[in-house]
Amino acid sequence: MNWRGLWTLFIKENRRFLSVAVQTLFAPVVTTLLYLLVFGQLLDEESVAFRGVDYAHFLVPGLAMMALMQNAFANSSSSLIQSKMHGNIVFLLLAPLSPLEIYLAFLGSAVLRGLLVGLMVFLVGWLGYGMSWQAPGWILLFAVLSGAVMGGLGIMAGILSEKYDHLAAFQNFIVVPLTFLSGVFYSIHQLPPVWQQASHFNPFFYMVDGSRYGFFQQSDVPLGVSLGVTLGFLALVSAINLWLLVKGVKIRH
Amino acid sequence: MSTPAVEFQSVAKRYGDLWALKGIDLAIPRGSFYGLLGHNGAGKSTLINAMAGLVIPTRGRICVMGHDVQRDYRASRRALGVVPQELIDEPFFSVRELLELQSGYFGLHGRRQRAWLDELLERLSLTDKADVKTNQLSGGMKRRLLIALALVHHPEVLVLDEPTAGVDVALRRSLWAFARELHAGGMTIILTTHYLEEAESLCDRIAIIHRGELVVEADKAELLARSPWKHVEIIGRGEPSGALAGQVCERLAEGWRFRLPREAGLGTLLDQARACGIEIEDLRVIEPDLEQVFLSLTEEGA
Structure with a gap:
């Protein structure tokens, strides 16, 4: 392993998003908090949350996860497409970095940005609503795994997109709908049976549900199922990405 | 005989129905200043x-300093520095940061590496731009930065892909002086350029690629000796006609340039000129240059 190379790329990716922190960290936090303000304060619908859980308390972890997931995706996907558009991806391709090293560096940075945004959303929710948590280890595990899944999807989208429009389609027609419909705003038990069934085919649902278990020790599906699906999805996304990078699809012509 | 700096074995590349490279066999000797010439779209950049x-061949094998580019990619990339043809932006980082990052990818860091980066900045006249973001650099500065980036890891082979395209005369001269210096230090340099006079003055060995095929590969002197033509300029008054008119390849302000088969004597030409009533004031024989050889080997239908 070229550890120094991997570390350098990881640091480079972090410096890239930190250099435009207003856009990459603070703006997503503000947007997410607006959801909290509208849904948490104005709706205050207990009927769509877990039994015995206040709606705002139910909503904060979901919004934190949604922000984490969307920003992890945005980090790796936007970095890759920009590198392709500006042509500077060539520096990476000429370096003695393996596909695995490139993958891990992009993934690590995506997870870090996702965690920072998710943490900030959670902190504001905690200060505003006095959040508590039952099993922080599960929260952290699902946060990291979810960031990795979404960072991995971002890498895939960044590799496959040939222009910004392709990436926007991936983001707006796949990532945003699936995160919105992943149980961020409601417990799927409150949905009609057809939509409950449909939710089980959304991998993002298991990430949100697993992290909520860490807060309330309640979840829509058993924790083991959420963990298994999330790990399985991460393995699938990673395998596809490594194949794309080894074959040089849309990168090495 | 030592391993070549770069060796291509039956390298072919297909894009859809088009074969950009049609089975290139080529060995670039260590320590050479090697010119890779061809028209636009000939396959130089693909090679x-x-x-x-950056391109995965459809078939064939390439080794850089004996390391297979696909299987032993870490070693081959450590041996190779590439200055790409296109100017590249990296708007998030300054010149020095980019050089440090590129060094890091190669596992290089510490005081010695920083000293080498300082030297590169100095040699390429970028010291006063070290802390400037790359999107604020002029085209010439970006070109020099690309050269510095290609050299951070002390490669044994340096590829310069059209490095002087769109570059002003002063910078072009300083780039060539720098390239000569690197070559004198033992580096193998591979150059593609549209300026054939540059290739002629810099390179000691030349390959010409045409429509994805290697047309010729030879020592420069040997290549120049292969020219099938010679050119003769006649300054005078009158008008060429008949067979003589067919040999005019260029009309000059006060005369004509004729193209003759290399082995043809001047006597026949002079007799024909006198027969047309041309009063000859001066006569010059032009030695074949690389451009003539290049054009004769790559003309349509050649």
Whole structure:
């Protein structure tokens, strides 16, 4: 392993998003908090949350996860497409970095940005609503795994997109709908049976549900199922990405 | 005989129905200043990109300093520095940061590496721009930065892909002086350029690629000796006619340039000129240059 190379790329990716922190960290936090303000304060619908859980308390972890997931995706996907558009991806391709090293560096940075945004959303929710948590280890595990899944999807989208429009389609027609419909705003038990069934085919649902278990020790599906699906999805996304990078699809012509 | 700096074995590349490279066999000797010439779309950049691993050949094998570009890519990339043809932006980082990052990818850091980066900045006149973001650099500065980036890891082979395209005369001269210096230090340099006079003055060995095929590969002197033509300029008054008119390849302000088969004597030409009533004031024989050889080997239908 070229550890120094991997570390350098990881640091480079972090410096890239930190250099435009207003856009990459603070703006997503503000947007997410607006959801909290509208849904948490104005709706205050207990009927769509877990039994015995206040709606705002139910909503904060979901919004934190949604922000984490969307920003992890945005980090790796936007970095890759920009590198392709500006042509500077060539520096990476000429370096003695393996596909695995490139993958891990992009993934690590995506997870870090996702965690920072998710943490900030959670902190504001905690200060505003006095959040508590039952099993922080599960929260952290699902946060990291979810960031990795979404960072991995971002890498895939960044590799496959040939222009910004392709990436926007991936983001707006796949990532945003699936995160919105992943149980961020409601417990799927409150949905009609057809939509409950449909939710089980959304991998993002298991990430949100697993992290909520860490807060309330309640979840829509058993924790083991959420963990298994999330790990399985991460393995699938990673395998596809490594194949794309080894074959040089849309990168090495 | 030592391993070549770069070796291509039956390298072919297909894009859809088009074969950009049709089975290139070529060995670039260590320590050479090597010219890779061809018209636009001839396959030069595809060949260079395949050497750098940026293009994956459809078939064939490429080794850089004995290391297979696909299987032993870490070693081959450590041996190779590439200055790409296109100017590249990296708007998030300054010149020095980019050089440090590129060094890091190669596992290089510490005081010695920083000293080498300082030297590169100095040699390429970028010291006063070290802390400037790359999107604020002029085209010439970006070109010099690309050269510095290609050299951070002390490669044994340096590829310069059209490095002087769109570059002003002063910078072009300083780039060539720098390239000569690197070559004198033992580096193998592979150059593609549209300026054939540059290739002629810099390179000691030349390959010409045409429509994805290697047309010729030879020592420069040997290549120049292969020219099938010679040119003769006649300054005078009158008008060529008949067979003589067919040999005019260029009309000059006060005369004509004729193209003759290399082995043809001047006597026949002079007799024909006198027969047309041309009063000859001066006569010059032009030695074949690389441009003539290049054009004769790559003309349509050649």
